[in-house]
Amino acid sequence: MTGRDRALVVGAGYGGLLAAQVLATRFRQVVLVDRDDITDSDQPRRGVPQGHHPHYLLEHGAHTLENLLPGLRQAVTGDGVATRDFGSDARFLLPSGWTPRVPTGIQIQSMTRPYLEQQIRRRVLDHPNLTLRCATPVDRVVVRAGRVRGVRTGDEVIEADLVVAATGRGNVVGTWLESAGYGPVPERTVAAEVTYTTRTYPTAPPDLDACLAVLLYAPLQQRGGGVLAVEKGRSVLALFGYGAHRPPLDDDGFLRFARSLPDPCLADFLATAPPHVHAHRFIDRGNRWRLVHQVRSWPDGLAVLGDALCTFNPIYAQGLTVAAMEAQALGESLDRHEDCRTFHKRCARIIRVPWLMSTSSDMAWSLPRAPWAARAAHWYSTRLVDRVPTDPELYRVFAGVQHMRRSPAALAAPSVVAKALRPRPAAGTVRPTRSVKTSGS
Numbered sequence: 001m002t003g004r005d006r007a008l009v010v011g012a013g014y015g016g017l018l019a020a021q022v023l024a025t026r027f028r029q030v031v032l033v034d035r036d037d038i039t040d041s042d043q044p045r046r047g048v049p050q051g052h053h054p055h056y057l058l059e060h061g062a063h064t065l066e067n068l069l070p071g072l073r074q075a076v077t078g079d080g081v082a083t084r085d086f087g088s089d090a091r092f093l094l095p096s097g098w099t100p101r102v103p104t105g106i107q108i109q110s111m112t113r114p115y116l117e118q119q120i121r122r123r124v125l126d127h128p129n130l131t132l133r134c135a136t137p138v139d140r141v142v143v144r145a146g147r148v149r150g151v152r153t154g155d156e157v158i159e160a161d162l163v164v165a166a167t168g169r170g171n172v173v174g175t176w177l178e179s180a181g182y183g184p185v186p187e188r189t190v191a192a193e194v195t196y197t198t199r200t201y202p203t204a205p206p207d208l209d210a211c212l213a214v215l216l217y218a219p220l221q222q223r224g225g226g227v228l229a230v231e232k233g234r235s236v237l238a239l240f241g242y243g244a245h246r247p248p249l250d251d252d253g254f255l256r257f258a259r260s261l262p263d264p265c266l267a268d269f270l271a272t273a274p275p276h277v278h279a280h281r282f283i284d285r286g287n288r289w290r291l292v293h294q295v296r297s298w299p300d301g302l303a304v305l306g307d308a309l310c311t312f313n314p315i316y317a318q319g320l321t322v323a324a325m326e327a328q329a330l331g332e333s334l335d336r337h338e339d340c341r342t343f344h345k346r347c348a349r350i351i352r353v354p355w356l357m358s359t360s361s362d363m364a365w366s367l368p369r370a371p372w373a374a375r376a377a378h379w380y381s382t383r384l385v386d387r388v389p390t391d392p393e394l395y396r397v398f399a400g401v402q403h404m405r406r407s408p409a410a411l412a413a414p415s416v417v418a419k420a421l422r423p424r425p426a427a428g429t430v431r432p433t434r435s436v437k438t439s440g441s
Contacts, residue, residue, distance in 0.1 A: 003161030015306025016166030018327035052280035060404035061321025097389030148301035192362035197247035218364035
């Protein structure tokens with residue numbers, strides 16, 4: 001990546017904002033463009049269709065975001081975004097029962113996606129050398145002598161020494177490259193169609209600190225949902241279903257779907273929630289990784305990150321964390337004067353583990369056709385999940401791996417394997433404890 005005069009970021013969503021934050025301290029000028037007309041709002045916008053639905057940062061992602069934007073965690077606390085323990089203040093219903101209410105040391109904060117982007121955007125736009133251009137759709141990249149020199153938008157060419165594509169889930173980058181005479185980018189895909197129907201309520205969930213969720217679990221548990229406490233004393237409730245199990249948008253159907261879950265906790269919440277709240281639906285098709293690091297003929301000066309590079313099944317909450325890590329890696333590559341291919345190899349190393357975790361689980365939706373390694377992983381993880389409700393220490397290991405503070409290899413430690421090989425516990429689930437938590441519990 002040569003030249004440090006002007007950098008251009010296409011896409012002013014979460015990933016693009018973090019890229020702009022990194023670039024603003026390394027380039028004389030940064031231009032951030034987006035096709036939407038972006039205002040200083042904490043409401044979902046057209047260009048982020050998943051913005052209505054629940055999001056939360058894994059702990060590793062929260063630490064990475066704080067490194068990129070020091071003070072953000074403390075700042076959002078003023079809007080009621082409390083820091084809570086993932087084990088003590090969140091409960092998840094697995095096929096084998098509820099996760100134990102035990103401290104894990106994993107600190108989480110729950111926010112809506114639009115609010116999080118608003119807070120990041122305000123801080124990024126504070127850079128005097130950064131310009132945001134809204135309602136500016138990019139038609140293609142401009143390539144000269146094997147190097148990207150900028151982008152074309154309408155009749156205008158915006159020149160840049162580096163173009164960062166944070167264009168979201170569509171194959172925008174692939175279209176740009178083909179129009180510039182490059183071949184298609186290879187992809188890996190693992191399908192897992194999950195539909196989310198979400199409502200936001202103006203009141204906080206009763207008797208709930210952070211999150212209460214009934215999880216999907218392939219291949220048998222095809223319906224789930226969760227309620228999440230978010231900023232400003234509000235709550236977000238989402239119902240989700242695999243394949244044909246699509247949560248309805250209407251009031252009666254929404255409630256019936258909640259009542260069909262293995263536990264009535266979400267239906268109980270709906271019974272006391274305000275009526276006539278508008279519902280939003282989002283259908284996610286699964287996991288897609290565009291393998292740009294494998295493309296030998298790649299124009300230097302074009303970097304790709306965020307959902308434009310890899311999208312995960314959002315049920316695993318990995319996307320925000322991976323995008324933050326990629327933005328951090330962009331800064332590291334710039335500081336080492338690496339080219340874009342080397343940066344993409346850095347991103348591939350970041351993606352590899354969460355991709356393996358997400359896709360191994362999703363392959364179980366078609367278990368008889370899954371590769372033997374995925375079937376073996378599903379067998380092993382099911383044995384461990386059976387023991388989580390009655391084994392707090394095992395749950396702490398699980399949570400640490402999920403939040404990317406520990407390697408997945410921790411699940412193959414001899415003490416953990418020994419637990420997996422024990423006889424299976426008796427079936428049955430336990431309702432979550434609704435008592436008010438006291439200090440020190």
